[in-house]
Amino acid sequence: MKVNIAGAATTKFGELWRRSPRDLIKEAASNALEQAKIKPSRVEAVFVGNMLSSALGNQDHLGAFFAEELGMPVAAMKIEGACASGGLAIHAGVMAIQSGLYETVLVLGVEKMTDHSPEEVAQMLMGAGTDAEREAGATFPGLYAIMARCHMQKYGTTEEEMAQVAVKNHYHASLNSHAQFVFPVTLEKVMKSPKVADPLKLLDCSPITDGAAAVILTKIKNNEVNIIASAVATDTLGLSEREDLTGLKAVRVASQKAYQMAGISPKEIDVAEVHDCFTIAEIMAMEDLGFFEKGKAARAITSGKTKLGGSGPIINTSGGLKACGHPVGATGVKQIVEIYNQLKGIAGRKQVEGAKIGLTHNVGGSGATAVVHILKKG
């Protein structure tokens, strides 16, 4: 398959108290349209990735809400899959083009989270979990901490190795003016940060973020960057029902489907944006995506293989969820924007030289939804 990306943009990510979801979407969509040199009237459908507009913003009906704002009275709908909402919205856009129903569509991702207290946001995010997990007072850091402890027990992964993921991603974010945290952190600072859900500390966790991203997908050939695989897999909603707690089966299934669809192997990926909602999540992603053998990713990350200038694949040049920020519904769309920029060679100081094939990995909840896209330079 081949779906062209005509334009892609994100807003600045961060605590954007002066800005509304309408502002954010308007900026991201306008910039993507300008880049694509496509008139707004060419857009035939709008897909909005978002999780919490109802719980935090009292706003449902997001398709119509943003279609009105953008002056696009076309087919418009919200796609929701917890933190994978953005990736699923891209998948929906790809399906819309592949079906032949539409020639050009706009995919949006947006989340406005920082207007609320961390306790409120933590409670609303647990909407992605199970009844039992909510009754236990579990949080997403807590669920990933449970997986981290299993990974530590089975493979000897250490807290320092997890902290190295944060150090690397903050370094990348320090080169990205759109990131929430445009500064590096030291290993010591990560290790000494307060505990959130033991063994995960504050600097092992992605932050609460506002932001939006927009991507224009089209059937019209432009020889720039193409999506050559779009795969989704689903696992049990909660952790209790899983066979293995040291990785995410949905990621293994979705990535295998994607590699098969694209006709490539994991070794051919030059650059990837992965779902590092917590540092342990990036370690598990490296293994589940087939970049490193099970139990060996933590050491590979520590040795600098996945950092800019390393032997590759280079992971999370945007700073990832950890340091670029994680506006949940926008994340999956932002990942596509970053890989698009990398393959187009316009990623600036964080450019991976000669990058030709890139991958995005977006996860919902504690791993119930996994979305993998593979992009190739035209």
Add this chain to the structure above:
Amino acid sequence: MISPVKIWRNQKRIRQLLGLKGKIVSFTKIFVPPAGFEAQAPYIVALVKLANGQNFTAQLVDWEDKHLQIGQKVKTVLRKTRDPGEEGIIPYGVKFRRI
């Protein structure tokens, strides 16, 4: 949102989950709780393999740091789970206690 109807419907399932024995597979100590659990933090959430082969995730009660071990034997008990909030109905649910 919690509604009294939901509490009534869900509590019917609890009885089948009481008095079951199991072992801790993994656990975490939650320092930053969600709304409704602020008064309990820090608390332990454990994933336990029950003797019937099923896994279950719930809080561990009456713990000291020395009990926080993978393999620790526990059993399920009935406890209040969170602050009742405006509805005023106290939600009860399953927690683990060490044996």
